[in-house]
Amino acid sequence: MARPCVHRRQLLWRGTGLLMAWPGIAAAADPAGPEAAAAACVQSTARLVRGERVDPGPAEGCGGSATPGVFQGASLAKPLVATLVLRRVLKGQLDLDRPLDALLPEGYAHRQNLFALREPPVLDPVPRDMLARITVRRLLSHTAGLPNWAEGRALRFAVEPGTRWVYSGEGYVLLQHLLLGLTGQTLQALAAQELFGPLGMADSAFRLTEQIRPALVAGRTASGQVRQLRFPHEIAAASLYTTAADYARFLAATLADRELLAQVTTSPVAVPEVPGVSWGLGWGLEQTPGRRALWQWGANPGFRSLAMAELESGNAVVALVAQDSGMDQAKALLRQALPGPHPALALKLVS
Numbered sequence: 328m329a330r331p332c333v334h335r336r337q338l339l340w341r342g343t344g345l346l347m348a349w350p351g352i353a354a355a356a357d358p359a360g361p362e363a364a365a366a367a368c369v370q371s372t373a374r375l376v377r378g379e380r381v382d383p384g385p386a387e388g389c390g391g392s393a394t395p396g397v398f399q400g401a402s403l404a405k406p407l408v409a410t411l412v413l414r415r416v417l418k419g420q421l422d423l424d425r426p427l428d429a430l431l432p433e434g435y436a437h438r439q440n441l442f443a444l445r446e447p448p449v450l451d452p453v454p455r456d457m458l459a460r461i462t463v464r465r466l467l468s469h470t471a472g473l474p475n476w477a478e479g480r481a482l483r484f485a486v487e488p489g490t491r492w493v494y495s496g497e498g499y500v501l502l503q504h505l506l507l508g509l510t511g512q513t514l515q516a517l518a519a520q521e522l523f524g525p526l527g528m529a530d531s532a533f534r535l536t537e538q539i540r541p542a543l544v545a546g547r548t549a550s551g552q553v554r555q556l557r558f559p560h561e562i563a564a565a566s567l568y569t570t571a572a573d574y575a576r577f578l579a580a581t582l583a584d585r586e587l588l589a590q591v592t593t594s595p596v597a598v599p600e601v602p603g604v605s606w607g608l609g610w611g612l613e614q615t616p617g618r619r620a621l622w623q624w625g626a627n628p629g630f631r632s633l634a635m636a637e638l639e640s641g642n643a644v645v646a647l648v649a650q651d652s653g654m655d656q657a658k659a660l661l662r663q664a665l666p667g668p669h670p671a672l673a674l675k676l677v678s
Contacts, residue, residue, distance in 0.1 A: 375575045396543065397544060398647040399567070410522065441500070465498075468492070473493070475495055530568075533562075535557050546630040598611070630648065646660040
């Protein structure tokens with residue numbers, strides 16, 4: 328298998344340039360502004376029938392528009408990033424088990440204030456002996472030992488790498504850095520070329536673009552205040568803009584790719600909190616009698632999302648809700664579309 332590494336000059340310039348360009352994302356409310364034409368939308372769904380037909384579901388509060396608007400998918404971004412990584416694994420361009428210190432010879436500068444608005448980046452170099460204990464497989468399956476976010480502090484292990492599942496957004500930002508070095512393309516450019524364009528995901532992006540701006544849905548806090556965070560640059564774990572129908576198209580392509588699915592579902596790791604739930608490479612896995620499913624949830628300020636696809640039937644659902652308190656609504660939409668027990672929804676993080 329080929330074992331590429333990032334060229335030293337290439338990584339230094341591109342990696343630092345990308346980080347320096349990120350003004351970050353406000354953690355506080357950011358009013359939607361006049362361009363949010365679909366701001367009144369509350370929820371949108373889409374179903375995938377037998378892995379082929381995408382059926383847009385009802386959109387609540389969208390004024391009867393056939394296009395309910397562009398939501399923030401939040402962590403629904405992670406399976407897209409995983410797909411870009413696994414395609415390189417399948418092509419022999421990347422080794423799942425090669426330590427990152429070999430793949431990133433210039434190291435990795437972690438940004439401590441990734442979600443700060445208009446602030447210069449605060450960077451800390453990750454020690455090389457730490458990178459030597461991280462692999463692509465561990466990053467994809469949330470077993471690299473990294474915390475979800477290391478805001479305002481240096482990136483260090485939360486638990487011993489490879490010992491147990493710990494959900495990590497930091498791990499997917501690290502995968503984004505790796506993809507940049509391997510391809511020389513930003514995450515938006517790479518996803519547009521390999522996923523959004525070919526799959527007809529015309530209303531999806533990893534950063535705010537002029538094309539999707541007029542259709543933005545404004546999220547709301549529990550008290551009803553408008554909250555619309557804007558992602559000027561890509562954050563692999565959180566910055567996905569999408570529609571329910573677009574994401575259902577991605578689910579259809581995932582279910583149709585048997586080679587990719589084999590990578591995702593082979594040797595999953597247990598999620599200790601909930602029996603019947605494990606994590607593969609890029610996707611959560613739910614196992615109940617006679618049924619297996621891929622799944623992922625998302626939670627950004629003002630937005631909640633769920634996606635699940637049954638491996639055997641090919642049926643799937645995407646639920647996007649523009650409310651901080653919307654996860655219960657998303658769960659209800661999922662259960663309506665895919666009846667039966669869903670132990671994944673008992674995970675405490677899914678809230």
